[in-house]
Amino acid sequence: MPSRRMFLAGLLASGVAPRASWADAGSPAYLSAARLPSGAYALFGLNAGGQVVFEIPLPGRGHAAAAHPSQPLAVAFARRPGRFALVINCADGTVKTRLDAPPGFHFYGHGTFTADGSVLCTSENDFNNARGMIGLWDVRNGFARLGAIPSGGIGPHELRLMPDGETLVVANGGIETHPDAGRQKLNLPEMRPNLSYVSLDGATLDQHQPPPEWHQNSIRHLALRKDGLVAIACQWQGNPTDTPPLLATHRRGQNLAFHDPGTDIWRDMQGYLGSVSFSGSGAEIAVTGPRGGVALITDASGQPQRLIEQPDICGAAPGASGFVFTTGQGLVLEDAGTSRQMASEWVAWDNHLVSVA
Amino acid sequence: MRWMLAGLVAMCLPVMGWTGERTTLIRQIVDQEVLPGFAALSRSGARMAGWAELSCEHPDFRYNYVAAFSAWARVSHLRFGPSEEDNLAFALAFWPDPRGQTPKSLRKLLATSDTDLLSPDKFGEMSVAARGFYALDLLLFDDTIQSAGMAEYHCALVQAVTRDIATTAQQLDDRWSAFAPNLTDPAPDGVYRTEDEVLRELFKAASAGLQFSAELRLGRPLGTFENPRPKRAEAWRSRLSLHLLTEAVRGSGTLALRLSAGDAALSARLDRKLRRFEARAAELDDPVFAGVSAPQSRIRIEALREDLEAIRRIVDQELGPHLGVSAGFNALDGD
The missing domain is CATH 1.20.120 (Four Helix Bundle (Hemerythrin (Met), subunit A))
Structure with missing residues (x-):
């Protein structure tokens, strides 16, 4: 019987025969879930100009979506602690398949595909063991579950595949939750978030924690630049008056570098970042603070450049050279040095704006 | 510089009434709800611990247990400021406990019979799962835990938990009194601006x-x-x-x-x-x-x-x- 590593290597090598492409779904550049004025939820495709190219009803509030690199497939995750995710064919709006978390597991709301699109990786909670896991799903085999590997910590949230194509970088938020206790945080006194690099065959390769005095700085979201630089957005769970820097960057082999612009910006954001993104050029990083209604843009070394004030700003993704942002009030904004409204819809854009490759 | 200027822009909220009304309202909430609530908690906690010290079986201990637990429930929503410092609120109330960490840690303690762990200093450093009202509830009322371990050690543990609750409640009371001016007199360099x-x-x-x-x-x-x-x-x-x-x-x-x-x-x-x-x-x-x-x-x-x-x-x-x-x-x- 082949080992899981060989099996995965085989999958990665053989690739996926393309049938339909994203062009069949109107060539969206971005995906985002949203709440409609009726209170219903839908998954939207937006083109590079911020205009809607498709709208597909969802059964409830989602969190993030994952876009397949070549086929027009989006995976929409139910909101934490969701037990299911839908694989949606964005070309015709049909649900291709439904992913059910195995007994004892639930999804955290983020996922990512391998570069060739053969494996979907999802952040999950093995809640009776308070252990973070990454679920692996076989795309070519109808998204059958291949298994799960440890995420390297508690509460894995956003994850990305590193440029080497075989290492995942995972934001382990450190917060223990259990579906029997709703969204209640169970271990704030002892939480230990980390950034972990794990190989697809389950080895933890490298791990970094915030310094002990910032152990309540939950590492939740991350963005990845082509050269492997990781930008990290945190949520502070400690005393609001002690809010540490919420933005960090990391490069493998080095230490976590936290970036503090030296103003009250983290307090203005109420210690809470919603999303993080590199700019299209890779020269800048944006973090959004929906609670403060402000986004902070820094250069790639964390030096502050400018602020964008916009109520409930949260979604962020790379634009042509700068960024594209979405807000809970329906705006789609572009920023490449100055901000400009691209579109405005009668919807509340949900947390994350996801790039389609 | 644009960055500096932008940083100065306040997060503005539309507000009710005029300043005087809000000042009075906050003062009333602090003086008539928050501070009396934590004072009641620390009083009842001390009383409970006092009776437990006399006897683990004393009816007045049980009575004051209910009083102290109720006083906690009354202020349990005030999870900010001092309540979040040093995990004081968690030390009083570790619940819900879906993985059963409280019964686990209590059984472990009862099995050791290690009295050194029960000194106020040592016990105050123990995992929050073994402390507070929910741990005490199991010690007093759980079918198996109430009779687990040696009777003498069991009672010593009950007394350690009640003492620890009283200490934590007193700390909360003191710290909320000291914290109150932050609420009643917000200032640009204060906790609340x-x-x-x-x-x-x-x-x-x-x-x-x-x-x-x-x-x-x-x-x-x-x-x-x-x-x-x-x-x-x-x-x-x-x-x-x-x-x-x-x-x-x-x-x-x-x-x-x-x-x-x-x-x-x-x-x-x-x-x-x-x-x-x-x-x-x-x-x-x-x-x-x-x-x-x-x-x-x-x-x-x-x-x-x-x-x-x-x-x-x-x-x-x-x-x-x-x-x-x-x-x-x-x-x-x-x-």
């Missing part, structure tokens, strides 16, 4: 407290119709579940009611809903929500939840906007 920030904090506490009561104190035992979970009720062993729920809703509900000052119609509606909840709770002859398992009795507990949800709707959809607290789609998501 404006009265709006203070009101937002108080509103969040009321709203989150009601949510905790609805989703956990009531929601856990209710489970689903097909799968009710009566043994997940809070403190069911001591039969305090309904009592603690009532106290907790009274605490967060009173705060919400005070915050509604300035809108008579809103106050009246909220007051009516709070009274209805209290009346329904008083009529419910089921202290531990055991009735969740039978359709006829379950309906009455579900009605209680609906009353609580009605309070929550008013608070989140009307009180929030009345205070000018923004309720953004993403801002409230917390994910």
Whole structure:
């Protein structure tokens, strides 16, 4: 019987025969879930100009979506602690398949595909063991579950595949939750978030924690630049008056570098970042603070450049050279040095704006 | 420089009334709810520990246990400021405990019979799962844990837990007294910079407290119709579940009611809903929500939840906007 590593290597090598492409779904550049004025939820495709190219009803509030690199497939995750995710064919709006978390597991709301699109990786909670896991799903085999590997910590949230194509970088938020206790945080006194690099065959390769005095700085979201630089957005769970820097960057082999612009910006954001993104050029990083209604843009070394004030700003993704942002009030904004409204819809854009490759 | 200027722009909230009204309102909440609440907790905690010191079986110990636990429920929604410092609130109340860490750590302690661990210093450094009211509830009322270990050590552990509760409650009381000026006199370099920030904090506490009561104190035992979970009720062993729920809703509900000052119609509606909840709770002859398992009795507990949800709707959809607290789609998501 082949080992899981060989099996995965085989999958990665053989690739996926393309049938339909994203062009069949109107060539969206971005995906985002949203709440409609009726209170219903839908998954939207937006083109590079911020205009809607498709709208597909969802059964409830989602969190993030994952876009397949070549086929027009989006995976929409139910909101934490969701037990299911839908694989949606964005070309015709049909649900291709439904992913059910195995007994004892639930999804955290983020996922990512391998570069060739053969494996979907999802952040999950093995809640009776308070252990973070990454679920692996076989795309070519109808998204059958291949298994799960440890995420390297508690509460894995956003994850990305590193440029080497075989290492995942995972934001382990450190917060223990259990579906029997709703969204209640169970271990704030002892939480230990980390950034972990794990190989697809389950080895933890490298791990970094915030310094002990910032152990309540939950590492939740991350963005990845082509050269492997990781930008990290945190949520502070400690005393609001002690809010540490919420933005960090990391490069493998080095230490976590936290970036503090030296103003009250983290307090203005109420210690809470919603999303993080590199700019299209890779020269800048944006973090959004929906609670403060402000986004902070820094250069790639964390030096502050400018602020964008916009109520409930949260979604962020790379634009042509700068960024594209979405807000809970329906705006789609572009920023490449100055901000400009691209579109405005009668919807509340949900947390994350996801790039389609 | 643009960056500096932008940093100075305040997060502005539309506000109720004029400054004087808000100043008075905050002062009243602090002087008549927050500080007396923590003073009552520390008084009853000390009394409870005093009786436990005399005898683990003393009826006045049990009586004061209920008083102290109730005093905690009344302020349990004030999860900010001193309550979040050094995990003081967690040290009093580690619940819910879906993985059973409290019974696990208590059994382990009882098996060691190590009296060194029970000194105030050592015990105060122990995992929060082994401390506080929920640990005490198991020690006193759980069928197996109340008789586990050697009787003498068991009593010494009960006394260590009550002493620790009293110490923590005293610390909370002291620290809240010292913290109060931050709420009543916000300043640019203070914990809160404006009265709006203070009101937002108080509103969040009321709203989150009601949510905790609805989703956990009531929601856990209710489970689903097909799968009710009566043994997940809070403190069911001591039969305090309904009592603690009532106290907790009274605490967060009173705060919400005070915050509604300035809108008579809103106050009246909220007051009516709070009274209805209290009346329904008083009529419910089921202290531990055991009735969740039978359709006829379950309906009455579900009605209680609906009353609580009605309070929550008013608070989140009307009180929030009345205070000018923004309720953004993403801002409230917390994910």
